[in-house]
Amino acid sequence: MSDSQPDGSGVVFEDPDYRLAVVDLLGVIAYGELSAFESLVDDAKLAPTVRDKVEMAAMASLEFGHVARLHDRIRELGSDPFEAMAPFERAIDLFHAHTAPSDWNEGLVKAYVGDGLAADFYREIAAYLDAETRDLIIASLDDSGQAVFAVRHIRQAIDDDPKLSGRLALWGRRLMGEALTQAQHVAAERDALSALLAGGIDRPGLDLAAIGRMFTRITERHNERMAEVGLSA
């Protein structure tokens, strides 16, 4: 077969449902990174110093750098990246519209929690994919110190003003709730993605119990992240 890859991923792409699901997945990740880029640049305006602003803008730029590689892969799979992103624009735009930070600390928590949640979710799904797609997705989740930067600043802010922790803990719960709401909308509307999770003839899938365990793991990691900065989840 002319289109099979050395790693055998050409074989799985002969299944049109699989190809469609991977294009969907790369589309949602690409639009997610594009939106994260815009939202981080916006939130960087809340930075107390130009130095902090530059650090957040650097994280934003890194997210944007991933978009081009995801688009290239979507084109290799024979689809248009902008068409692939389109079905996810509404849910992701709504997530950001509903979670606009009102100050720098909320922006930091959003960068930290939002990026972490997205990365956990995509990593869970990537485990069910061909090696090439999996590697691309894992590489596109590299946050280059975003978490370290956020953790240091959030901890410092809470040390300086312990009253902050109640408000930021609530904010973290709101971010988690909004992310789950939008993820459910996407799952309900995108059959290809749901089918991917359900598996195929040659691919193991997730039954309902396995999906339940996956969400439990994602929630546990969210709680660990909140605890890491001294916030109750």
Added chain:
Amino acid sequence: MSDSQPDGSGVVFEDPDYRLAVVDLLGVIAYGELSAFESLVDDAKLAPTVRDKVEMAAMASLEFGHVARLHDRIRELGSDPFEAMAPFERAIDLFHAHTAPSDWNEGLVKAYVGDGLAADFYREIAAYLDAETRDLIIASLDDSGQAVFAVRHIRQAIDDDPKLSGRLALWGRRLMGEALTQAQHVAAERDALSALLAGGIDRPGLDLAAIGRMFTRITERHNERMAEVGLSA
């Protein structure tokens, strides 16, 4: 001399006024690129399609990529990049506050005219500097197709709606006027930069007539850029 460079630039940096002036210049360019980045990402929100938004965001990301290299060079010269940028924040922030585009076409003209003006001005000054600084400045002005993208879209917009040309021509004049106003504030306040233009013992400077000719050249190039997209300057 331990700090002289193969190209002899170490010699010119023995003049503390020269070093100070170069740090000033790199500081204003770095803050200019940082602000252009933020402003382009903001203006990208006005894009009619996600495709256009991604193109403008890519130009923004490129501007941001230059900031780190300018900062590195400022550090090599023994100064702090954030202190070097600080004196120019007010003038550049005011430029952007006074020239926030009200729609996508104004944003395109701003990206095209603003970037072109800044590049012309820095290129003129770079001609008076040591080779290493000059090369760094020229590299940091690489717009990677920003002008081509803007020209194509502005022309198309005027083709589609010829009435636009009057409003966009006025807008271009406003951008030029605001840029000159802020440049004059900077020149009046930053002795080191003014001294750089005036020259030193071993360096040729610009007398008033030469400065006048420089501004004439910059204005002429602005007019050419406006004509290129079918606008009267």
